[in-house]
Amino acid sequence: MKIHSLDYPIYIGTDVFDNLSSFIKEQNYSKLFALVDENTLTNCVPIIHEATDILVGCDIIEIPSGEQNKNIETCSTIWEELTKYGADRHSALLNIGGGVICDIGGFAAATFKRGMDFINIPTTLLAQVDASIGGKLGIDLQVIKNQIGLFSNPSGIFISTNFLKSLNNRQVLSGFAEIIKHGLISDEDYWDDIQDTDILKSKNLEPLISESIKIKKQIILADPYEKKGVKKSSEFRAHYWPCH
Numbered sequence: 001m002k003i004h005s006l007d008y009p010i011y012i013g014t015d016v017f018d019n020l021s022s023f024i025k026e027q028n029y030s031k032l033f034a035l036v037d038e039n040t041l042t043n044c045v046p047i048i049h050e051a052t053d054i055l056v057g058c059d060i061i062e063i064p065s066g067e068q069n070k071n072i073e074t075c076s077t078i079w080e081e082l083t084k085y086g087a088d089r090h091s092a093l094l095n096i097g098g099g100v101i102c103d104i105g106g107f108a109a110a111t112f113k114r115g116m117d118f119i120n121i122p123t124t125l126l127a128q129v130d131a132s133i134g135g136k137l138g139i140d141l142q143v144i145k146n147q148i149g150l151f152s153n154p155s156g157i158f159i160s161t162n163f164l165k166s167l168n169n170r171q172v173l174s175g176f177a178e179i180i181k182h183g184l185i186s187d188e189d190y191w192d193d194i195q196d197t198d199i200l201k202s203k204n205l206e207p208l209i210s211e212s213i214k215i216k217k218q219i220i221l222a223d224p225y226e227k228k229g230v231k232k233s234s235e236f237r238a239h240y241w242p243c244h
């Protein structure tokens with residue numbers, strides 16, 4: 001189900017892998033690559049394999065998980081692998097992972113040969129409601145987070161809540177914190193829904209994710225390059241949550 005569109009489609013739901021498969025076939029990419037870390041290789045790639053054959057023949061680039069690896073050295077590894085396996089400007093990179101994979105994979109793709117397509121398949125709750133959306137890409141410089149980067153949009157975002165089953169509680173709560181932030185800054189009804197949700201027990205997070213993406217989309221549309229500080233603005237809160 002296509003739930004939103006910015007300059008690119010965002011899909012969520014039970015048929016998301018059919019949507020992904022059709023989307024990739026339509027794009028007619030010269031070659032397909034997938035970026036994973038050891039956790040998404042083990043937990044998420046099998047879910048995709050079970051649902052679709054898009055990863056058959058796709059070169060998989062594995063990087064070590066964790067923020068400490070969101071750096072230029074890892075990025076060089078990605079560029080080298082893309083080069084080794086013959087990526088060109090008509091290839092695409094599937095970012096299968098959390099915020100780190102979406103950030104560094106997007107950055108590596110957007111700068112490889114002056115830009116190749118990338119598609120986000122976010123696998124943490126945080127990446128599904130926030131990090132995969134908006135085209136903010138980057139890597140850390142020593143201890144400074146996101147010091148190097150650029151804005152470049154993914155070609156599409158494909159979200160499956162099946163990935164969330166292998167997350168630990170800490171990772172789920174980290175994504176929930178972002179959902180709470182979205183509820184607090186912009187929407188009273190959504191805030192009520194959030195308060196009624198037991199995030200660690202809930203069996204259906206799709207409505208919450210979808211609503212959170214809607215709010216994130218409004219923030220992006222109002223301030224795509226984060227020049228106006230919309231997230232912090234009382235004007236934005238007054239518009240989306242008029243009675244507060």
Ligand SMILES: NC(=O)c1ccc[n+]([C@@H]2O[C@H](COP(=O)([O-])OP(=O)(O)OC[C@H]3O[C@@H](n4cnc5c(N)ncnc54)[C@H](O)[C@@H]3O)[C@@H](O)[C@H]2O)c1
Pocket residue numbers: 037038039040043044065066067070097098099100101103123124125126127130131132133134135136137145146163164165166167168171174
């Ligand atoms: N670009 C943006 O707009 C934006 C917004 C918010 C955050 N971020 C970035 O996102 C990053 C944080 O993202 P995160 O919280 O997703 O962390 P993460 O990407 O480090 O993922 C957390 C851990 O979960 C593992 N993992 C991922 N999916 C899994 C799954 N389905 N099952 C089991 N394990 C899984 C990962 O391997 C990792 O060990 C930070 O680098 C932050 O700067 C970017």
